[in-house]
Amino acid sequence: MTTDATDGTPGEIRSLSVIMPVYNERATIAEIVRRMRRAKVPLTVEIIAVDDGSTDGSDQVLATLQDSTVKVIRHGVNLGKGAAIRSALKVATGDLVLIQDADLEYDPDEWARLIDPILKGKADVVYGSRFTGERKNMMPLHWIGNRVLSLVTNVLYSTTLSDMETCYKLFRHSVLDQISLRANRFDFEPEVTARVLRAGYRIYEVPISYAGREVSEGKKITWRDGVVALWTLLRCRFGR
Numbered sequence: 001m002t003t004d005a006t007d008g009t010p011g012e013i014r015s016l017s018v019i020m021p022v023y024n025e026r027a028t029i030a031e032i033v034r035r036m037r038r039a040k041v042p043l044t045v046e047i048i049a050v051d052d053g054s055t056d057g058s059d060q061v062l063a064t065l066q067d068s069t070v071k072v073i074r075h076g077v078n079l080g081k082g083a084a085i086r087s088a089l090k091v092a093t094g095d096l097v098l099i100q101d102a103d104l105e106y107d108p109d110e111w112a113r114l115i116d117p118i119l120k121g122k123a124d125v126v127y128g129s130r131f132t133g134e135r136k137n138m139m140p141l142h143w144i145g146n147r148v149l150s151l152v153t154n155v156l157y158s159t160t161l162s163d164m165e166t167c168y169k170l171f172r173h174s175v176l177d178q179i180s181l182r183a184n185r186f187d188f189e190p191e192v193t194a195r196v197l198r199a200g201y202r203i204y205e206v207p208i209s210y211a212g213r214e215v216s217e218g219k220k221i222t223w224r225d226g227v228v229a230l231w232t233l234l235r236c237r238f239g240r
Helices: 026-038 058-065 081-089 108-119 140-157 173-177 188-198 223-238
Strands: 015-022 044-052 070-075 096-099 125-129 169-172 203-207
Touching: 015 026, 015 081, 015 108, 026 044, 026 058, 026 108, 044 058, 044 081, 058 070, 070 081, 081 188, 096 108, 096 173, 108 125, 108 169, 108 203, 140 188, 140 223, 169 173, 169 188, 188 203, 188 223
Parallel strands: 015 044, 015 096, 044 070, 125 203
Antiparallel strands: 096 169, 125 169
């Protein structure tokens, strides 16, 4: 069974929760929050930043940014991206939920492009694809890893995604309420994708731009995370 835009009419969507995990991103936090605040979308926006045990002073920067539109949650130790997202979901109030990285690889000016298919009743889940839009090319190993993981996802779950590992994932909140998430780290990406697909939802992709950074610039994901992602896809497909 597939599910397409069954959780209500477009007119019922009034608010957006943007979840931003933060771990040692002091250099970019202020700028990405500035860009998020100026993003033009036809919804009320709340930003939920989760400082995931940063040790570089990111928490201090977030303290200066916290206001009526920016909520800050703090983890005493680093638990991982998935854990940060799950903490934020407990307090998110938006009709839609979007994941935003704390670096500058993804452009909040493209939020409207992601939201549009849901507002038009075409989808309940939308991913931004880095492989169908303009981009500053990612490192070769990351490119290969992303393509392989997307291919495995398509084979295991009978879908046609071009970018399973994208950060830009947008959901009706009601979709996330129906699935169980337990991933703590970067395995959030394959787990949420697998759970959504197994629940019968089709994922709508839109092209986005991408300005990839390198390890020297703070890139954190490694080949080990790719191995964990592969195992997660298999576990969610064949496990209970």
